[in-house]
Amino acid sequence: MKPIAFTIDYSSSKHFQEQAYFAGIPTAHRPLDSARWFWRILKLAWTEEVLLVDNETAPSSHPELFALAHIGLWPKQFRPAIVLTGDMYQQRKGFVGWLAKQLIHLADRSVTLHAIRTTKEMRLFPTLWNINADKLRHCPYYFKIDNGDLEEHESPEEDFIFAGGNTYRNYAPLVEAAKAFPEIKFVFATTLIKDAEELPQHIQAGPISHEEYMHNLRTAKVNIVAIRRRVTRAVGEQTFLKSMWLHKPTVVTDESGARDHIEDRKSGFIVDGSVEQYIEVIQWLFDEGNRKEVKAIGEAAHEAASPYTFDNHVANLLGIIDEAVQLHTTP
Structure with missing residues (x-):
C-alpha cells in the first residue's frame, strides 16, 4: 500500500513519518484556498488509496465537505478509503443548520470512518448529522508543549x-x-x-x-x-x-x-x-x-x-485508518 495522504501536517510524529505523508494543502485561508482545497481533495481521492481529511485546518466554508460529497457520487470501486477527523462541526439553527446537516450526510457517503475526539461527540454525532454510529471511532485529542x-x-x-x-x-x-x-x-x-x-x-x-x-x-x-x-x-x-x-x-x-x-x-x-x-x-x-x-x-x-500525547494521538489515528482500509477492501 502507498503511504497514507494526510491533509494535515503531522510530520513531526515518528509514526506519521513511517506510514504517511502531508498532501500539501494550503492553510493560509486566502480567498482562493477553498477552491484549492476542493480540487486538491478530489485529486488525492482519485490518485491515492487511503486519505485522511482533517476539517480543523480547512477554510470555514468547509470545502472538504463539498469535495467528500462529490466523491460520494463516484462508483465505490473508484473511491479510496477515507477517514474524516478534526473538531467536527457545530450545530447551527435555521436554514444554514439544515443545509449543513444535508451536506454532512452527503459527505458521509464517501467516508469510511469518522475519528471523533470526545465521547460526548460520539453520542451526539449520529443524531445531529444523521450518521451511522457504526462508522464512528473514538480518537482522543492531544496536548503539545514545545x-x-x-x-x-x-x-x-x-x-x-x-x-x-x-x-x-x-x-x-x-x-x-x-x-x-x-x-x-x-x-x-x-x-x-x-x-x-x-x-x-x-x-x-x-x-x-x-x-x-x-x-x-x-x-x-x-x-x-x-x-x-x-x-x-x-x-x-x-x-x-x-x-x-x-x-x-x-x-x-x-x-x-x-x-x-x-x-x-x-x-x-x-x-x-x-x-x-x-x-x-x-x-x-x-x-x-x-x-x-x-x-x-x-x-x-x-x-x-500525561497519556494524551501527540504521538499517541497519531498512533490512534493510524490504527483507525488501518481499520478503515480493512473495511473498505472487504466486499
Missing part, C-alpha cells in the same frame, strides 16, 4: 486566576464571579470581553502573545476554560490538557468533552458555567484549609493528562 513553551528557570506560582482563548468561550459569568473576589487578580487572554478598561482593577482582559499565554498558564494558581453552553463539537482540549499537565487545578465548563479527561474534584473541576458555581469553586480553591487537597488535585491532573 521546549520553547517551558522556561529554563521556572517562575514561581502566583496567586492569580488565568482564563484564555476565544473559540466558543463565554466569559460573562466568570467576569461577574471575579467581581466577588477583589483580593484576587484575574487575567483574561481574549478579545471577547468588551470595554475591558471599565473592569475593576483586579481584572485584566485583552489579547496577549503566545509566550505570555504560556507564562500565565504555567504560573497561575488556577486555570479556567470557560466554554459556552450548547457546544456540539470538541473545543478547548489543548488549553485544559496543557494546564493539567502543568500540575494546575483546572476548571472547565461541562460542554467540551472535559469529562473524558477530568474526574470532578479528583483531577480537576467540572462546572456548569454559572456565576454561582464559579464562586463556589474559587472560594474552595483559595481556602488555606484546602491547600493539601488542591495540591493533590494538581498532581492527579498531571497524571490524567
Whole structure:
C-alpha cells in the first residue's frame, strides 16, 4: 500500500513519518484556498488509496465537505478509503443548520470512518448529522508543549486566576464571579470581553502573545476554560490538557468533552458555567484549609493528562485508518 495522504501536517510524529505523508494543502485561508482545497481533495481521492481529511485546518466554508460529497457520487470501486477527523462541526439553527446537516450526510457517503475526539461527540454525532454510529471511532485529542513553551528557570506560582482563548468561550459569568473576589487578580487572554478598561482593577482582559499565554498558564494558581453552553463539537482540549499537565487545578465548563479527561474534584473541576458555581469553586480553591487537597488535585491532573500525547494521538489515528482500509477492501 502507498503511504497514507494526510491533509494535515503531522510530520513531526515518528509514526506519521513511517506510514504517511502531508498532501500539501494550503492553510493560509486566502480567498482562493477553498477552491484549492476542493480540487486538491478530489485529486488525492482519485490518485491515492487511503486519505485522511482533517476539517480543523480547512477554510470555514468547509470545502472538504463539498469535495467528500462529490466523491460520494463516484462508483465505490473508484473511491479510496477515507477517514474524516478534526473538531467536527457545530450545530447551527435555521436554514444554514439544515443545509449543513444535508451536506454532512452527503459527505458521509464517501467516508469510511469518522475519528471523533470526545465521547460526548460520539453520542451526539449520529443524531445531529444523521450518521451511522457504526462508522464512528473514538480518537482522543492531544496536548503539545514545545521546549520553547517551558522556561529554563521556572517562575514561581502566583496567586492569580488565568482564563484564555476565544473559540466558543463565554466569559460573562466568570467576569461577574471575579467581581466577588477583589483580593484576587484575574487575567483574561481574549478579545471577547468588551470595554475591558471599565473592569475593576483586579481584572485584566485583552489579547496577549503566545509566550505570555504560556507564562500565565504555567504560573497561575488556577486555570479556567470557560466554554459556552450548547457546544456540539470538541473545543478547548489543548488549553485544559496543557494546564493539567502543568500540575494546575483546572476548571472547565461541562460542554467540551472535559469529562473524558477530568474526574470532578479528583483531577480537576467540572462546572456548569454559572456565576454561582464559579464562586463556589474559587472560594474552595483559595481556602488555606484546602491547600493539601488542591495540591493533590494538581498532581492527579498531571497524571490524567500525561497519556494524551501527540504521538499517541497519531498512533490512534493510524490504527483507525488501518481499520478503515480493512473495511473498505472487504466486499
